[in-house]
Amino acid sequence: MPSETARSLNILISGAGIAGPATAFWLTRLGHRCTIVERFPGIRENGLQIDIRKEGVEAMRRMGLLDEVKKYVVDEHGTEFVDSRGRRVALFPKIEEDKHGKQGFTSEYEIMRHDLVNILVDASKDNVTYRFDLSISEFDNREDCVVVTFSDGSVETYDLLIGADGQGSRIRKMLLKSEGKEADDSVNMGVYLCFFKTPRIPDTEKMTTLYIATRQRMMMTRVHSEAEGQVYMAVRGHAAELDSVLAKDVETQKEFFSRLFKDAGWRAEELVESMNKSTDFYASSTHMIRSSLWSKHRVVLVGDAGYSPTPLTGMGTSVALIGATILAGEIGKHGAENLPRAFKAYEKTFRPYVDTVQDIPRTVTRGPYCEGKTKLRFVNLLLFTATKLRLDRFFQTVILRANDPFRIPQYPELDEVARIHG
Secondary structure, three states, X not given: OOOOOOOOOEEEEEOOOOHHHHHHHHHHHOOOXXXXXXXXXXXXXXXXXXXXXXXXXXXXXXXXXXXXXXXXXXXXXXXXXXXXXXXXEEEEEOOOOOOOOOOXXXXXXXXXXXXXXXXXXXXXXXXXXXXXXXXXXXXXXXXXXXXXXXXXXXXXXXXXXXXXXXXXXXXXXXXXXXXXXXXXXXEEEEEEEEEEEEEXXXXXXXXXXXXXXXXXXXXXXXXXXXXXXXXEEEEEOOHHHHHHHHOOOHHHHHHHHHHHHOOOOOXXXXXXXXXXXXOOOEEEEEEEOOXXXXXXXXXXXXXXXXXXXXXXXXXXXXXXXXXXXXXXXXXXXXOHHHHHHHHHHHHHHHHHHHHHHHOOOHHHHOOOOOOOHHHHHHHHHHHHHHHHOOOHHHHHHHHOOOOOOOOOOOOHHHHHHHHHHO
């Protein structure tokens, strides 16, 4: 355990999403000075519904913020699958208050992304300096410090740089390049998504409603308020064409997804029309970030910047929260003078679990995507049978690997500062 006179670190964090503020929350309480830079002009209000699962819930509990999260939980009753006529094929109700902490397709802690980010920022802003409309252009990673050049041309020196700048992390790319690596080991899972908010769609319940179409297409709607809903469209395949489209402007992306989904059935025409009117449309591939390097000297990665598990797992938010807790816990345990040892322990403790989360079963990446009507009828029959035989809870726990033995280690240093600040 570090002594009470341990040196205070001057820490720079790139990214004001989830991992950055969560890491700063703990590090400032451990007595370190944290500055967070964000390339956007302010905290982003976009982003759709996310969930907190497994040890992500424990991470929020240790921060003392779980009750605050509960105030913003989206009242979603479960997940249903429908056919092309809108008839319910299967219903998977939300699993609530399970004594083993198991959750279903709908988490007990569904929350809009901007609400969670605001909770984390509000909890850290009194002790953290936030600097917006600023990014890191380059850094000189030395053994005893890191010299950072910002997008405005200014140069500053820090004891530690934490890359929490998301899936497309520039910090990760620069760190790998400094080691002679031009690319990481990330994997395109072959599924492409677009999503957007829309005025609440008529005749929708407080459910996740999923519709599986032919030609490897899926559509999903959610309701997060009385006035607003969300739409998600997913397709497997078309990789070369979609990679090209994603590099173009939003209108080109909308045109492509419109052509792809307009004849999908169910409410496709209505949802495509909503998409074309949307002002917060976003499209993305599902790349799993697998970085061979999590840290070097005075630079370390956390969250999606180092190990994004893709939206297909439903674990991106939780993995970021867990990673932030373990990184801060190991720094607190080993002290400011032993950062290399802290980073090594962080990776040794957490990488095996990240590998497990990223080992996505084919039932997720390929199972629900149907090219023709024969497989579609089989998938719908399987879903129907699971709920008819009341196997819905078992079905969800198997798909989601609910029997997860991983636990965040106990860090007395974090417990102590939580008690003091609590």
